[in-house]
Amino acid sequence: MTSSAKQILCISFSPIERDARVLRQIHLLSQLGEVTTVGFGETPVGATRHVQVPDGLTTLPQTLLGVAKLAVHAHKAAECSSPAAQWALAHAALLDAPEGGWDLVVANDARVLDLGFRLAGTAPVWADLHEWAPEERTHITSWRLLVAPFMVHLCQTYLHRATLVTTVSHGIVELYRERFGVDAKLMTNAGPYMELPVQASRDDRIRCVHSGAAIGGRGLETMILAFCKLPERFSLDLYLVSAADGGAHLAELRAIAEGVDRIRFHDPVRPDELPATLSGYDLGIFWIPPTHTNARLTLPNKFFDYVQARIGMAIGPSEEMVRELENYGLGIVSKSFDVHDLVASMESLTVEQVNRYKHAAAAAALPLSFDVQTAFVRGALEDMLAD
Structure with a gap:
């Protein structure tokens, strides 16, 4: 990494090389600086450096102690206690930015907000929420009773501290505004513009x-x-x-x-x-x-x-x-x-x-492409990095 380039940390507890939204995010970030990614799987395209979290580590506090904390709503104590987050903190030396600080930290989904702010220090944080976090898996009883209140805690604690909050649809934008008072912005799942022809159908199939x-x-x-x-x-x-x-x-x-x-x-x-x-x-x-x-x-x-x-x-x-x-x-x-x-x-x-x-x-295809749909995000990121 070169010391003159902006240093960006992007955290996503997903197999990033297969996560279309995060891959597009990295493509954008790589135009603004050098990107270090933290997540599962191999190094994603566009990352300058990748810190690979070992497969099999859970991304929620699913240890005996973690579940006990969730059960008694000791949510502050449960922060950064998932095995994946604990591994990242134990290997924090791998995440040191040149000159000792990041210029921007990106937290993908509510479950890494605590880790994102822990690693950010004084750097601005972009929270990109891929869904409505309090109801991510509420069809599962244990998730609804134990994890949903923790997701609410993370959103209440950290979203108002983020410099930029984005999410995937108009309806979910409104939910974050109504529930948490957050001025979330719409960033759809639009992909890059492709130059592909229309292949007209010529039979009744x-x-x-x-x-x-x-x-x-x-x-x-x-x-x-x-x-x-x-x-x-x-x-x-x-x-x-x-x-x-x-x-x-x-x-x-x-x-x-x-x-x-x-x-x-x-x-x-x-x-x-x-x-x-x-x-x-x-x-x-x-x-x-x-x-x-x-x-x-x-x-x-x-x-x-x-x-x-x-x-x-x-x-x-x-x-x-x-x-x-x-x-x-x-x-x-x-x-x-x-x-x-x-x-x-x-x-x-x-x-x-x-x-x-x-x-x-x-x-x-053009108005519903990534560059058009995310132009405001690029502008916000440029402002964050300039500051």
Whole structure:
């Protein structure tokens, strides 16, 4: 590292080389200084230096002592007590910036806010919240009772101290403002602009695709059942990453689709290669039921991947996605998340409609690209580093 360059520490307790949002973040940060990343997995593209947290370390206080602290709401004592955070602090010498200080620290998600501020010293902190933290996994009873109050504590304690707070959708921006009084800014999951052509459909077959993680609760079973009921001219290709369950849910999905040759499973594709892979299809599919707040207010990576791929979309009545889809005329919305309504929204689609959605995606590709959607973030970061 050169002493004249701004020194930026980016913390994300995720496999960063597969985390599309953090990879885009690093790409931006690397234009402003030298980036040291802390997280799981190999060195991500754009990082000058990477401190690799050992695989298997949990990112919440899931030790016996940590759980006891959460149980009695000793939240201050529970800060930085997750095995991953403890490892990072024990190896703090690896995180020393030249001249003994960072120019900027980035904390990805509420669970690293405590660690981010501990390592920042006097440096400004950018808190990038990838979802509504208090309800990240409230469908799990133990999480709702033990971890959710800790997430609230971290947000209440640290968000007002952050120089910049960003999050992923309008609805979640409002939740952080209403609950914590934080002037959060919208930074969508938009990907970089891609120069890809519209590949017009010329027959009545409609080739559909879904990309993402094979995580329970996202309605993937219902999606497969809907395609089992759709006419033969509809096909579905899936590019799924195995979840932390060791691939158990992915195996369940394969079992549901067994014997239906119109439903095909593929190996996952790197985030930077995904739009080009998707561009050969007609419609991107995402029907996620509003089982919790984050699902209800989702505006995911795949929405923007479909736009950059120049393909149309079929979604459910998810308010954040519907807002953008209808604004740009990108596709169709089902009445509900029931199989019957999903099938009804699709079965009368024509090639002319599909091609119209593809051209609408081409028109939306620039305004819904990373550089346009995050221009204000770059300006804020430049100001933070100048100060």
